[in-house]
Amino acid sequence: MPLQTLTGFADAGIISDVPPYALPPNAFSSGNNVRFRNNGVQKIAGYAEVMATCPIVPYYLDSYTDIQGNKFFVVFGQSAIYVYSKADAAWYNVTPQATLQLNGAVTAGSTTIVVDSTTGLAPSANGFLAIGNQETGTSNEYEVVEYSSFTATDITLVSGLAYNHPDDAVVTPIEGTTTSDISLNSNTTNLKWGVTNLNGMLIANNGTEVPLKWNLTRSNSNPWGSGTNDPNKFVELINWPSSDDKCDSIRAYKTFLIGMGWTRKITPSGPLIKEPRLVKWSTGTATANEPVTWDAQDATLDAGEYPLTDTPGDIIDGLQLGEAFLIYKTDSIYVMNYVGTPYIFSFKLLTNDAGLISKNAVCAFEGGHFFIGNSDCYVTNGQTINAILPGKVRNEMFGDLEGSLFRQSYVVADYVRNEIMACFPTASASYPNRALIWNYKNNTFSFRDLPDSLSISAGKFDITVGETWDGINAKGTEWSEGTDIWTIASYDANKNNLLFTDATNTKIYRDNLGNKKDTALMSSRIERIGLDFGDPQSVKYVKAIYPQMDFQGNTPVIFHVGSQMSTNEGVTWEGPFTFDPSDTSKQSKISCRVSGKYISIKLESDSDVDWKLNGIGVDVDVRGIRGSGIR
Numbered sequence: 001m002p003l004q005t006l007t008g009f010a011d012a013g014i015i016s017d018v019p020p021y022a023l024p025p026n027a028f029s030s031g032n033n034v035r036f037r038n039n040g041v042q043k044i045a046g047y048a049e050v051m052a053t054c055p056i057v058p059y060y061l062d063s064y065t066d067i068q069g070n071k072f073f074v075v076f077g078q079s080a081i082y083v084y085s086k087a088d089a090a091w092y093n094v095t096p097q098a099t100l101q102l103n104g105a106v107t108a109g110s111t112t113i114v115v116d117s118t119t120g121l122a123p124s125a126n127g128f129l130a131i132g133n134q135e136t137g138t139s140n141e142y143e144v145v146e147y148s149s150f151t152a153t154d155i156t157l158v159s160g161l162a163y164n165h166p167d168d169a170v171v172t173p174i175e176g177t178t179t180s181d182i183s184l185n186s187n188t189t190n191l192k193w194g195v196t197n198l199n200g201m202l203i204a205n206n207g208t209e210v211p212l213k214w215n216l217t218r219s220n221s222n223p224w225g226s227g228t229n230d231p232n233k234f235v236e237l238i239n240w241p242s243s244d245d246k247c248d249s250i251r252a253y254k255t256f257l258i259g260m261g262w263t264r265k266i267t268p269s270g271p272l273i274k275e276p277r278l279v280k281w282s283t284g285t286a287t288a289n290e291p292v293t294w295d296a297q298d299a300t301l302d303a304g305e306y307p308l309t310d311t312p313g314d315i316i317d318g319l320q321l322g323e324a325f326l327i328y329k330t331d332s333i334y335v336m337n338y339v340g341t342p343y344i345f346s347f348k349l350l351t352n353d354a355g356l357i358s359k360n361a362v363c364a365f366e367g368g369h370f371f372i373g374n375s376d377c378y379v380t381n382g383q384t385i386n387a388i389l390p391g392k393v394r395n396e397m398f399g400d401l402e403g404s405l406f407r408q409s410y411v412v413a414d415y416v417r418n419e420i421m422a423c424f425p426t427a428s429a430s431y432p433n434r435a436l437i438w439n440y441k442n443n444t445f446s447f448r449d450l451p452d453s454l455s456i457s458a459g460k461f462d463i464t465v466g467e468t469w470d471g472i473n474a475k476g477t478e479w480s481e482g483t484d485i486w487t488i489a490s491y492d493a494n495k496n497n498l499l500f501t502d503a504t505n506t507k508i509y510r511d512n513l514g515n516k517k518d519t520a521l522m523s524s525r526i527e528r529i530g531l532d533f534g535d536p537q538s539v540k541y542v543k544a545i546y547p548q549m550d551f552q553g554n555t556p557v558i559f560h561v562g563s564q565m566s567t568n569e570g571v572t573w574e575g576p577f578t579f580d581p582s583d584t585s586k587q588s589k590i591s592c593r594v595s596g597k598y599i600s601i602k603l604e605s606d607s608d609v610d611w612k613l614n615g616i617g618v619d620v621d622v623r624g625i626r627g628s629g630i631r
Helices: 394-400 405-406 469-474
Strands: 003-006 030-032 034-037 040-043 047-050 059-063 071-076 081-085 090-093 112-114 133-136 143-150 155-157 170-173 196-197 200-204 212-214 245-253 256-265 271-279 303-307 317-322 322-328 333-340 344-349 362-365 367-373 377-380 386-387 412-414 419-424 434-440 445-449 457-459 497-502 505-513 525-531 540-552 558-562 572-579 590-596 600-607 610-622
Touching: 003 040, 030 445, 030 600, 034 434, 034 445, 034 525, 040 155, 040 572, 047 196, 059 200, 071 200, 071 457, 155 469, 200 245, 200 497, 245 271, 256 317, 256 322, 317 362, 317 367, 322 540, 362 412, 394 419, 405 469, 412 457, 419 457, 525 558, 525 610, 540 600, 558 590, 572 590, 572 600, 590 600, 600 610
Parallel strands: 196 245
Antiparallel strands: 003 610, 030 525, 034 040, 040 610, 047 505, 059 071, 071 081, 081 090, 112 155, 133 143, 133 170, 143 155, 196 200, 200 212, 245 256, 256 271, 271 303, 317 322, 322 333, 333 344, 362 367, 367 377, 377 386, 412 419, 419 434, 434 445, 457 497, 497 505, 525 600, 540 590, 540 610, 558 572, 558 600
16 A cells, blocks of 8 residues: 555544544544644644733633723723733722712702712722712713812812702712722622623623723823823713613623613612513713613613513623624524614514523624534524534533533634634533634634633733744744744734633733743644544554654654554554654654554644644555454
């Protein structure tokens, strides 16, 4: 038999749900910490800590770039929010300020307002500023007014109020360092933060309290306030319907905020009612402004609500798709379209055959939306829905998913590498620790390990140290494939890399940085069982294999070659065979003596190396239809 060559690995990927003996020769039967691109299979790049000394356990991470190009990274925890300024290389506490309430109604023109109590908020090193700004809000109106002093209950305003405000309206001092706790409540295993960008304003929601807003450039050109490095705090979305009203997910769509899955009071004195199928939207708003109302009864504005009751499932999340907005329930998907007055939005059932597994488990890519359902991963373009895992890796992913923590699952797109990661907790894990990787260009699948990551975000976090472009070129590696960093002016500073959170170690990592898992070595593996080279009857004798590899590092990789006489028996492996692709003058092949009807090949590495396998040549002879006895 002539030399058999295995190539085109990026056309097939890993297919673990089909018996390996039925796979095409370029497919792999299992693997971990690898990806498929540029016709080959390569080790996943490493990750390393950035934004050192993360001050809280990171439940959620989001990146933000202001109109001046300043980069910020916001970390949400169970009881605090911090922002990292790339320019300052420092963390700042932006947990919401402690809020007050009016003790009695005030009228337009009032220059003094009475609040329930400012006890504990008197000016001090850790208190509110003696002079500053405060917000006063009602269900439909809010305003920012400067104050000149305050006592235990009275706040003196520099200028009068422009509107009337009723008793118990919220009053929020804007500057200062005293903060109030936020909480995901005790059920932190399933509830998650969600962040959306409404025309330049970050809106954050955890489903258990009034959504929060962060407008970086609130009052002046200095993003951190009046000539200091003390950033604006998050504050409650003042024009929210009621402090008792909560929604499970809130997303921006055009100039609107869409709230999905509500718990609210129908009347001010009535009980809290769960309405998990209700969609409620705000009125439209201008750039960097919050909506002025959510009141569906106000006929002069375009706020409204609509119950999605055609299917019994609860609403989980939603996301814009082109000009439409898709609403995902546990058992169905609806399409929401803007139609203008008097109805504002229309709603149409897209499917009742698939739903969303958890909040944040849907993302956009050039083909539409990718999302994790209850038993598969799907792609939709807003008109059709396709399951993409059957006959590929569905059994492996959902068989490995920890059932008690399925609502921790989420997805993230890596547009630089044409990949989407479906992240999930494995059996006995406490947090998502594994990801299915789908290359949507090649339609191939692989898997990788994650740190204990409740959230992954894409952001431009450039690293300005490392090897030069010329140095990488000298190794014979294409610039688009190298894991090293170039120079200060490199393209790396201008592309979005993934940023991982680590809830166990309270760290944040940048992906595609080095070859390790932070400081630990990374193990990678790719394996193909059951190669019969088109002849399942004959016994084959393998004398050598010829790996065709790109390689960076000082430690050889490890190969094993195995065999079976039937599909019912286990693989008998021979090896390990060390292989150093960087020194072809000494080693271009692996000599072995393996015989069987089915041949298996396995590549492993657990050191600080970067490898890519482009093909394998197999020197194999046929030794008869029955057993050969050759070993």
